Amino acid sequence: MNRRGFASDNNSGVHPNIIEAISKANQGHVTGYGDDVYTQKAIEHFKSAFGPKTEVFFVFNGTGANVLAISTLLRSFQSVICASTAHIMVDECGAPEKFSGSKLIPVETPDGKLRPELILPHLHGFGFEHHAQPGMISISQVSEMGTLYSVNEIKQLADLAHQHGMFLHMDGARIANAAVALNLPFADFTKDAGVDVLSFGGTKNGMMMGEAVLIFNNELAENAKYLRKQSAQLFSKMRFVSAQFLAYFENDLWKQNAQHSNNMAKILAEKVSALGVKITQKVEANGVFAIIDDGVRDKLQKEYFFYPWDENKHEVRWMTAFDTTHNDIEGFCKTLEQLLNE
Amino acid sequence: MNRRGFASDNNSGVHPNIIEAISKANQGHVTGYGDDVYTQKAIEHFKSAFGPKTEVFFVFNGTGANVLAISTLLRSFQSVICASTAHIMVDECGAPEKFSGSKLIPVETPDGKLRPELILPHLHGFGFEHHAQPGMISISQVSEMGTLYSVNEIKQLADLAHQHGMFLHMDGARIANAAVALNLPFADFTKDAGVDVLSFGGTKNGMMMGEAVLIFNNELAENAKYLRKQSAQLFSKMRFVSAQFLAYFENDLWKQNAQHSNNMAKILAEKVSALGVKITQKVEANGVFAIIDDGVRDKLQKEYFFYPWDENKHEVRWMTAFDTTHNDIEGFCKTLEQLLNE
Amino acid sequence: MNRRGFASDNNSGVHPNIIEAISKANQGHVTGYGDDVYTQKAIEHFKSAFGPKTEVFFVFNGTGANVLAISTLLRSFQSVICASTAHIMVDECGAPEKFSGSKLIPVETPDGKLRPELILPHLHGFGFEHHAQPGMISISQVSEMGTLYSVNEIKQLADLAHQHGMFLHMDGARIANAAVALNLPFADFTKDAGVDVLSFGGTKNGMMMGEAVLIFNNELAENAKYLRKQSAQLFSKMRFVSAQFLAYFENDLWKQNAQHSNNMAKILAEKVSALGVKITQKVEANGVFAIIDDGVRDKLQKEYFFYPWDENKHEVRWMTAFDTTHNDIEGFCKTLEQLLNE
């Protein structure tokens, strides 16, 4: 039995319901590449949640989703403005630039969240051919620093993008955690707030793998199926992703998982705060950012795997997951307390 | 229950042992992206089969494997010589060109198999900067037309490649079918025959998804891990591919599956031949190519899904799979017989 | 003084009028990158020749022109059908694939010319995402084998392309030679025959450098200026290309040059035929393709530089240029005659 740590929500396994759904979908032959009833139903679910003009493209992983979103909506001479901490900027080994040809423009933020005033200095050179043309604002909801955009903040960014003929992309690798934190239906803070294209993640919240690219205006989507194939993100036995999504939505499994994960983060933050540890970012979803002494960190990592975030600031990141238990937190905090008292 | 047809070996489901292995791997947390014991063991298995200098990179699908193989070994100004029927040429929507920048040079063949004399006319312009530099010969084993390369044929192609400073790539989407047809260990007709890089497929032979890129000379592999990530083929919960491979190799499950599939193809070919249907290619693995009247074809497709191969020639393709049954073939042939007699 | 040979029309120098025009344009400062009167006038000239909806983009060279034409009109998942001898296929080191991501599909031809019946077998898979989508037919006028498309032949190809939602591209590296051979205005066998985008060459007919990409429907051209910059084909001191085009069109200099070059090819062909040399292609412009013994070829090359075309067939290529003289041909034929008689 592998110990649960706080390194990443994708170090967790798969929710049993999801495993069961995979197993149940394993019946006979169905046409490959998405022309099957599981996929049709899963797409129907997304369309009913986001509106009939929504086009849905399942892919393998988050990088694949982001790359497909960017390359479908932009041409190579257009640029993407994102936070300097964005997954597309620092965690995808240059996949967006490589596949779409587009320039990424990183913007420093205090908390992983873009704001109009941070973006405005980069909105120039429109029509000037020497300049990569600003074509997209990309935000992560939840952000990579565990913080949350309000509906109103998203609307402001969408307005800013649209005023300049640009698109708003949301990297929703942790969108379920955002939905429960905001206590809103998905559409309210995505499509209805002006998001044009959404990378809808499932892997970090209890699925085995599988993400969906949602393009809310179907007129923008006509190239997506070709680009998905050309980017090697078309799954031959697609039913096994689609069946996961069906189980994920059944009885709001996604919501239970995300709610639990968020709750665990809150508890973890309270407990470590009580030990005198400084929390550096608002705990709005399932990430806790904290300052601890390097010596303590090194010893703690021997027991529980997690990542440093900003070594210069002695900042670390602890992520909770759908399967984090109270016992996990107890054990972690106890070890931490001992180390702090040494 | 979905009826099994003869459209494609990836219309099949997943072998129950594989599903079980996925389920069993779902224990607690492990580090993501391959730093887990399942992946370590699966890599060990490949290394013991192919030698310690072999580097192993798991990816999601066959297109991902081929793209990684090409882009790791070639630079953008180098070209790949392949059969005009090769998967990389006609079934990947231009993924190799897009991701590696390399030119593909298709060569007409009678049976999907390259031969030195077909390749030689394309081996010119070395050192001449106007010309994309021939850098790789890519063959599919089993070929897309169901035919098989002998060890000797592979050696000849490897020698030809190496004499010109080129690499030999094998697209092994159906490599298990080849191994049982040749009745040889994998290494004998790959690494030991001079293949430099192998896309080792599992999906078409009973796995859910997952392929491995095997680079036999580790000195050529140093860029592969970055290119895998940049091509969006790095699986966060990698244990769920690795565990499949472990089950795939346990008790030679791969061999049982492939042997069964090949046997079914032979039986199918015999039975349709007995009905007077002309078979157009040697049935050496799990594909049967045949000529049937368009009217018969259209009616037969209503009962059993399969693909036309060359409409001008009235040629169709029937693929068997690990789960094809005698009953499936009986039913199919009965329907075909009725249609032929109408 | 460098001896004039028959290797290539771009081994020639620059027509004196062009040099003079460059010199005259060298007056004071003008805005860079095309916002100058020379460029405006040159663009006006093209618009008056091809119609007001024509958009004009000057680039450095023929490869740059072809790459811009393809990447402006196609997306990466679309393919280009071309002759297997096309410059874009064999003489640009994979530049089209690298920059546009598009697949090139080479078609064997007897004489460098595509025909509908040769293209039709490749027009399939529309809407099928596994397949690079046929997006463009590309022809070279004059072809790389010195042959000419008639207006009617071009119209047939344009119709074929447009019936399938594809574009027709013409690589006009030797378009002036075609215009004088056909004795038609440029527009008659390009825009008016259905060509959508034209690489209009000048370098091979007496200019120093400089080509123009002409997009006949300005609605297709909006991305071109950005792609020109992104492909490093935007000339800062653009007036020095534009002034060349102005001189090229003044008093039909282009026509004199091309007419002379074509005439020289005819004379050369007659004279070598009279020596018993077999001519392998129609001499319709400024290229002569012939069979000569390898030994003769080797000795002749020591005196006059030229290229073998197809070594297996002992075929060579001789190109005339705007500055080829009767004396050049006399000398060449004399040497050839001596070698043949040895």
Add this chain to the structure above:
Amino acid sequence: MNRRGFASDNNSGVHPNIIEAISKANQGHVTGYGDDVYTQKAIEHFKSAFGPKTEVFFVFNGTGANVLAISTLLRSFQSVICASTAHIMVDECGAPEKFSGSKLIPVETPDGKLRPELILPHLHGFGFEHHAQPGMISISQVSEMGTLYSVNEIKQLADLAHQHGMFLHMDGARIANAAVALNLPFADFTKDAGVDVLSFGGTKNGMMMGEAVLIFNNELAENAKYLRKQSAQLFSKMRFVSAQFLAYFENDLWKQNAQHSNNMAKILAEKVSALGVKITQKVEANGVFAIIDDGVRDKLQKEYFFYPWDENKHEVRWMTAFDTTHNDIEGFCKTLEQLLNE
């Protein structure tokens, strides 16, 4: 006669000696693509200045040079660290990302100059496949803000790069201006200071067009000729660039031009300072950055074309060129004075 302004050094024309050299090179036929005596001599000149291991590749323009430098030395998963004002970052419409696939990481600087302490925070993630691997530091000498790196500053950056297995690239679009400002031979502040690859510019200092990519370690250069062709930067009539370089170096024409240009900038800066205009950057080469009132700027631009630099700060950029005259500066300052007094 076009009035000379202060917009850009590439709004100037061509030095008469360069035009004459072009004209003189126009004699008979020579082999295309660089196999000619002009090119051989020009390459020899570079080799004698930079050492025999230097490989030289002529290209059309600065963007082409930078793209070739990056794509020759890096693979697509490697990143380039540059100033946020760098030409490769803001003035090439994303050409580096598009052609090389590499990520660019912009760093804010006060004066266009990178320093080790600004770079260090970005030097992490080596060996971590999620991260684009830092592969190159790119500096502009003269910087885009008219400032100069000392030899020692360059050495520090080279050491930093090499300690991390990275390369140092110098964008030398204005390298002649740097050489005269430093009063040093080219090699002293490039190759001998640790620069690995240099984009050696000529266009901004009196040439018509043409840049050279210099790779100082020939072992790194083997792919460059193919990448030059694949990036459409190989000039068929290359003698006409090579002859320019020969004239550029003859009797130190480059030095006269650059010295004059730098002197003019100093005079301009003194004169506008005397009018009370605030200069914002050190005037170390041929650029003057200044603050002027928007109203004054708008009126001044009607007489003399120039670019705003930072509109928020009311900052403008004035560039002098090899052909700027004392009269030009007199007239400009007179007009400015009148506008300031209005």
